[in-house]
Amino acid sequence: MFSAMLGEAWHAMGANRLRTFLTMLGMVIGVGAVVLMMAIGQGAEASVKRSINAMGSNLFVVLSGPPNMGGARSATGNAPSLNVKDANAIVDLSGVLGVAPVTMGKAQIVFGSNNWNTDIIGTTPSYLDVRSWDLTDGYAFSDSDIRSATRVALIGKTVADNIFGEDIDPVGKTIRIKQSPFVVLGVLSSKGQTLDGRDQDDTIIVPLTTAQRKLFGNQLPGSVRQIIVQAESDKAMVMVEEGLNSLLNQRHNIREGADSDFSVRNLTAIANSAAETTRTMSLLLGAIASVSLLVGGIGIMNIMLVSVTERTREIGIRMAIGARQRDILMQFLLEAIVISIVGCLIGIAIGVAGALLVSTFTQAEVIVSSNSVIIAFSVAASIGVFFGFYPAKKAAMLNPIEALRYQ
């Protein structure tokens, strides 16, 4: 009986092809838009998530404050207010997992006939742990390199590609940074872009003391630009932040209520808010697309109402030869469901194709997840039921005598 009804629904759809197609088009566009928007949204979320993972988890960065010369303030991070001793003191705070003091600058590097300008980071070995950064080749420098300020370097992937090319293994080679020779100990794994689009692989890491004494010099011996602090866990973040503030205020003799000469930034919170933003954006895209799905559903309802009116006489005949109200209801409901499901399948195909086109032409990451397809499909099916029900109910409630008399 069900298959007979399904056959009839198919038949009825075929009887007025253009109208069925136009009705379906609403569904196709709606579902296609939902699938495409979700693919774009999820792609953006995934790339943000990757950036966050690459940054390392539960991170603070302590920046030295702006220099204040006669009331004129300069940029944050330029005053020599933080030093290695601060970093060593932070290690003993409870809830702190790792600490890496950092000083940095730009420098020209040369290997053979190639040269490149890149960021030089001077830091301690714990930097790699805190940033959860691995080496693809070679090995990292150690604490003894810090003590003796050896001229060794870890180079990022972008740097390796630009000055060594593909054929040369960088490990063990000597490069020149600001004219001084440095031995390349290892190559850093690729971390990709930061949330603001900076290439994290365009960098060289050298021992902190080497950077301070041999590359950039210092106004005050031992001063650093920033200290990266990793908390043990998400829960320890608040405690660590308070600890950092009170410890450094105390060490720097800052009176209560006075301005600090440093600032503590919660990198993880910033990253999470970026993730939150993309999530909101992808929700918004989905919501806008859903509106077109709703409009498609209303289109189905509209056409089904027309169809019921047109086929009033047919409904009367069916009732006279023994169709129950629920048979009539089923017949029209099935028709609406078949239209929306077929429309939905075409819509999914178009949405997926659109997502592929977007990813080829814009290089943006798109992800068509099975979830989004399943959601689109079930929403479309429920729209068929929801918007098909009223017209079908109307058909089922027709008075058979009046229906038979209808011209």
Next chain:
Amino acid sequence: MQKSVIEVSHLFKDYQTAAGPFPVLKDVNLRIDSGDYVAIMGPSGSGKSTFMNILGCLDKPTKGQYVLDGHPVANMEENAVAGVRNKTIGFVFQGFNLLARSSLLDNVALPLVYSGIEKPERHRRAKVLLEKVGLGKHINSRPNQISGGQQQRVAIARALVNNPRLILADEPTGNLDSVTSEEIMALFGELNKEGITIVLVTHETDIAEHAKRQVRFLDGKIVEDTLTERPTPDTLDPQEIDHV
């Protein structure tokens, strides 16, 4: 003793109009036995169509009792009434009322869909009946490809497909020419001989003559209920025998 198929007692039907209830049927009493062949006659507005609708369980009386095949229809619920229309009654309409988009085979088999019968059996039975009404060669045609008389035959086949006890025909020859009408009436005659009870609404006296019994409506009441005079051996008087 013959079992009654239809038993109507003290039946009233009012239509609700803006000016209040308007009586259409006023105290109608009728008993139709199994195997009977009744023509219901009367001018327009006499209430005969309303009466047919009530007999066909398409409409409900305002007051009074209608017992169909031993079951009072008044207290049946909607699905049971649909079952009665499906199995006990076969309808034949003036306008044939076939589904234009479906083949003749599907049209005839349609009532069986609603009785939950499987497709092979549906088609088998529909084919048998189409052959019986002489359209065995056209089972895959559409209704608009055949003549009016043929369409009415298809409608009759559809009415018969669920082996009903009763056939209700509302002006079945109203849209047909006289020759085709005769053919259709001959078909009804045959069906009646096979034992099917037939009730037929018409306003043409020559069509009504085919029935065994004629009931005449006027202003919502039955005013005449007579057996058709027919030249059968039992009832013929000696004078007429001379002429034969």
